[in-house]
Amino acid sequence: MSYRLDCDLLPEHGLRLVAQAEVTTAISHTKRLLDEHAVHELRKHCKKLRALLRLVQPDHPLLFQSENIHYRNLAHSLAQSRDPVSIRGALLAIAPPHHFPTMHTLLRHMLYQKIDKRTLAQVELLLIKRRGRIESWSLEGVRWAHLERGYRRGYRRARSAWLQVQKVDSAETLHQLRKRVKDHWYHSRLLEEKFPQSAALRCEPLKQLAQALGDWRDIYLLCRLAIATGESLGKELIPILELGDWRKMRLRREIETLCSALFTRAKLKVD
Numbered sequence: 001m002s003y004r005l006d007c008d009l010l011p012e013h014g015l016r017l018v019a020q021a022e023v024t025t026a027i028s029h030t031k032r033l034l035d036e037h038a039v040h041e042l043r044k045h046c047k048k049l050r051a052l053l054r055l056v057q058p059d060h061p062l063l064f065q066s067e068n069i070h071y072r073n074l075a076h077s078l079a080q081s082r083d084p085v086s087i088r089g090a091l092l093a094i095a096p097p098h099h100f101p102t103m104h105t106l107l108r109h110m111l112y113q114k115i116d117k118r119t120l121a122q123v124e125l126l127l128i129k130r131r132g133r134i135e136s137w138s139l140e141g142v143r144w145a146h147l148e149r150g151y152r153r154g155y156r157r158a159r160s161a162w163l164q165v166q167k168v169d170s171a172e173t174l175h176q177l178r179k180r181v182k183d184h185w186y187h188s189r190l191l192e193e194k195f196p197q198s199a200a201l202r203c204e205p206l207k208q209l210a211q212a213l214g215d216w217r218d219i220y221l222l223c224r225l226a227i228a229t230g231e232s233l234g235k236e237l238i239p240i241l242e243l244g245d246w247r248k249m250r251l252r253r254e255i256e257t258l259c260s261a262l263f264t265r266a267k268l269k270v271d
Contacts, residue, residue: 003048006192011147012139015052022049030106030124039228040085042123051186055150056142063138070130074123083105084111087225087240090218094243102259106229144194148270151187151199158184159263161191171220174255178213185210198270203261209258219244 003022005014026045029038049071055062088107091100158180165173185206192200223244226237233240 003186003189004193007193011144015056015139015142016134016137017048019052019134020131023127023134027124027131030127033217035244039082043075043078044046046071047182047234048186052190054092054154055147055190056063056139057186058150058153059146060138062157067137069132069261074126078123083221085232086218087222090222091216093219100240102233102236103240108209124157128132132232139161145193151191151270152268153271154187155183155268162259162263175217178202178210181206181213182210195270205258205262209255209262212251212258214250214256219247
């Protein structure tokens with residue numbers, strides 16, 4: 001099932017169907033969690049579930065609080081095994097695979113060390129339990145107007161995060177912007193059929209922005225790791241930092257352009 005609400009269904013039914021599909025797909029990835037890409041996919045589905053819950057948060061705060069914390073903790077439990085994969089991707093983005101062998105060796109070692117088999121063994125059971133709760137989510141009475149309110153709220157949060165970056169340009173503010181942009185992108189995907197003239201048209205640029213912000217974050221983590229590793233990288237250290245800074249500068253310009261186009265208005269028109 002696609003990550004989109006069906007206009008022919010009542011919102012409460014559509015939300016449950018999408019949520020169940022996301023959890024079911026996440027469970028399928030637990031069968032191969034020692035595969036680094038499966039960890040990434042599972043965390044992505046947790047983020048999509050949390051975004052769906054944020055869409056109804058203004059009118060159902062208790063539901064959001066009770067469910068969001070479980071998916072957040074589950075994703076966090078896998079985060080450490082994900083970072084080395086992201087950093088390796090950033091390294092490959094600035095140089096071919098045969099460059100920087102010392103750093104590649106370090107990242108392979110980090111990935112092996114970060115995999116906690118006991119944590120991974122618990123993930124499937126936790127997801128199965130959460131899936132069983134979806135049918136009892138208290139969504140009775142949810143209307144499209146409520147989801148529109150949640151959508152506008154998500155836009156305001158993303159725009160506020162962008163304004164904060166303009167005030168304080170840091171890794172932390174950019175990271176917060178990335179989280180808010182991904183929520184707004186997921187909300188746009190959920191509502192693209194209902195609001196084709198607004199939500200649907202924002203999906204692709206929001207996807208591009210989320211990708212650019214993610215790439216910036218990965219390059220930042222690569223440079224931070226290189227500095228922490230220091231002299232043990234030998235002649236690789238300075239080239240990694242120089243290429244990383246160049247890549248961050250290019251991505252930062254792309255982020256600026258996309259945000260300027262997406263978040264110009266204080267209020268988002270939904271139709």
